[in-house]
Amino acid sequence: MQQRELKAYRQEIINAVRTLLDGGVMQLSKHGNMSLRIPGTDQFLLTSVGGLEDLKEDTICLLDMEGNLIEGYISPVAREIVGMHSVVYQHREEVGSVLHTHSPAATAFAIANREIPVAYEAQVRFLGTIPVPVAGYGPRGSGESVANIAAILRENRATGGLLLANHGTLTWGDNPATAVHGSVILEESAIATMAAETLGGAKEIPAHMLHATHNRVAEFEERGAEKA
Numbered sequence: 502m503q504q505r506e507l508k509a510y511r512q513e514i515i516n517a518v519r520t521l522l523d524g525g526v527m528q529l530s531k532h533g534n535m536s537l538r539i540p541g542t543d544q545f546l547l548t549s550v551g552g553l554e555d556l557k558e559d560t561i562c563l564l565d566m567e568g569n570l571i572e573g574y575i576s577p578v579a580r581e582i583v584g585m586h587s588v589v590y591q592h593r594e595e596v597g598s599v600l601h602t603h604s605p606a607a608t609a610f611a612i613a614n615r616e617i618p619v620a621y622e623a624q625v626r627f628l629g630t631i632p633v634p635v636a637g638y639g640p641r642g643s644g645e646s647v648a649n650i651a652a653i654l655r656e657n658r659a660t661g662g663l664l665l666a667n668h669g670t671l672t673w674g675d676n677p678a679t680a681v682h683g684s685v686i687l688e689e690s691a692i693a694t695m696a697a698e699t700l701g702g703a704k705e706i707p708a709h710m711l712h713a714t715h716n717r718v719a720e721f722e723e724r725g726a727e728k729a
C-alpha cells in the first residue's frame with residue numbers, strides 16, 4: 502500500500518466526518534467511530550480515539566480483518582469496537598465504509614429497542630425497504646454484540662444501517678460520504694417519526710410502493726444529469 506494512497510483515504514474519512522459534525526446530527530459527546538476498507542485488500546482504516554472531533558491522520562490506524570494493528574496507534578476505547586466494523590465488511594463485500602454514532606433521536610429508538618418504520622421517504626430511498634432493524638444488546642464491540650449484528654447481516658436484509666440496542670447507530674455505504682449520508686438520514690427519520698407520534702403516529706409507505714421508492718434513486722442516477 503502506497504503511503505500516498507493511505508493518506509488520501511485517511512483524508513476521505515476526515516472530510517466525511519467533518520460533514521457529519523457540520524450537519525449537527527451528533528450527540529453532545531461527539532463520540533463515534535468510522536472506518537474505510539482499503540479496496541481490494543483485507544485491511545481497513547479506523548478512527549483510533551474515542552471521539553470524532555479533531556480527527557487527524559495520525560488518529561486513524563490501519564488494521565486487518567482479524568483486528569491486527571498494521572500501522573499507527575489504537576486507543577483502548579477504539580480497540581473495543583474493532584469487531585463492530587470488521588463484521589460488516591466480512592458480511593457485505595460491497596461495503597467500503599462503516600460509521601457508528603450515538604445521534605440522539607436514532608439512539609432513542611435504539612434504547613427503546615424499537616425499529617424505525619418505513620414511513621419517511623428519504624429513509625426508504627437511501628437506507629432500504631425494510632424498517633431499520635435493532636441488533637440485540639451486548640456490551641459495545643463484544644462477541645455478543647458482534648454476533649447480533651452478524652445475525653442481521655446474514656439474513657441479507659435490504660438495509661444500509663441498523664440500531665444497536667441500548668447503544669447507538671451503525672450505517673454503511675460504498676464510501677465514507679455515503680455512510681455519513683445514511684447516518685444523517687437515519688437521524689432525520691427518527692426525529693420525524695417521533696414528531697409524528699404527537700400527530701397520530703407515522704403512517705408507513707404502502708408496501709407495494711417500497712421497491713419503486715427505493716429504486717427511483719438508481720433509475721435517475723443511471724440517466725445522469727441533463728443539460729439543456
Ligand SMILES: [Zn+2]
Pocket residue numbers: 532533601602603641668669
Ligand atoms: Zn458507541
